[in-house]
Amino acid sequence: MVNPGKRMNILQQLLSLRQGPGAAILPPEITRIHLHFAKRWNNGHMGPRRFWRECLPRLKFWNPAVPMLVNRTDDNSSPAKMSIYFRQEALDSNKPSTLISKFNSLPLAQQAHSSIKNEYPAPEPEEGERVVTIDMRQVHSETILKEFMAKTGATIVEPTFDELAEMTNIKQREQKAALDRAVMRKYIDDRKREERMLAIARQEAEAIRLANQ
Structure with a gap:
């Protein structure tokens, strides 16, 4: 299938x-x-x-x-x-x-x-x-x-009623897909930003630890 x-x-x-x-x-x-x-x-x-x-x-x-x-x-x-x-x-x-x-x-x-x-x-x-x-x-x-x-x-050639309905559905799916991509892109960007901030915090903590030895 x-x-x-x-x-x-x-x-x-x-x-x-x-x-x-x-x-x-x-x-x-x-x-x-x-x-x-x-x-x-x-x-x-x-x-x-x-x-x-x-x-x-x-x-x-x-x-x-x-x-x-x-x-x-x-x-x-x-x-x-x-x-x-x-x-x-x-x-x-x-x-x-x-x-x-x-x-x-x-x-x-x-x-x-x-x-x-x-x-x-x-x-x-x-x-x-x-x-x-x-x-x-x-x-x-x-x-x-x-x-x-x-x-x-x-x-x-004019579109039929069914074709107009399908074209509307396709447009709606494309808009939803674009919205989903934007949400996923924001999620990925936020995760990367959090990982960078965590990496910087770890580097700073390690530098402080080494300085206090």
């Missing part, structure tokens, strides 16, 4: 993935998303890094069929750019998308994937695609997300 504390941590992680900045459903016209930025945060690449770490996992959770590639480079002077690819042709639910079949036609090992060696820069749009870009350099992650939502027309 799973430990209750471990189970609660797993549920908290799942809730964090389902809700928060980036929890949104993309319109069917979006075929893929590509991010390019540097591995290190300096020179204006902090915002893209935070968007990648905090928002992109939620976008992928809610849109698992949309390829989302991240191409990073060692060059911090390079641009930080997001490329959003849109299908120009009308989507017919009764016909398979020719664009999707193009993307997946190569063997898996030969398909583009995320890279930390600048191996896969943003490709040119395929026939029947258009691309919209977002300049992410020197931009906060919140602003990047706001522009992303505006340009894609994504729909924010």
Whole structure:
């Protein structure tokens, strides 16, 4: 049986993935998303890094069929750019998308994937695609997300009643845990202070004993 504390941590992680900045459903016209930025945060690449770490996992959770590639480079002077690819042709639910079949036609090992060696820069749009870009350099992650939502027309996923209740419970547990840590820290500090004072008293008593011999 799973430990209750471990189970609660797993549920908290799942809730964090389902809700928060980036929890949104993309319109069917979006075929893929590509991010390019540097591995290190300096020179204006902090915002893209935070968007990648905090928002992109939620976008992928809610849109698992949309390829989302991240191409990073060692060059911090390079641009930080997001490329959003849109299908120009009308989507017919009764016909398979020719664009999707193009993307997946190569063997898996030969398909583009995320890279930390600048191996896969943003490709040119395929026939029947258009691309919209977002300049992410020197931009906060919140602003990047706001522009992303505006340009894609994504729909924010609102938490359910149960999720709101669980989020409230998590917040209350975090507050209680912080209070418990503060109480324990004070107890430990008091014990250490008492031990130091006792050690000083013992040293003084020993010095007096030696002086009176």
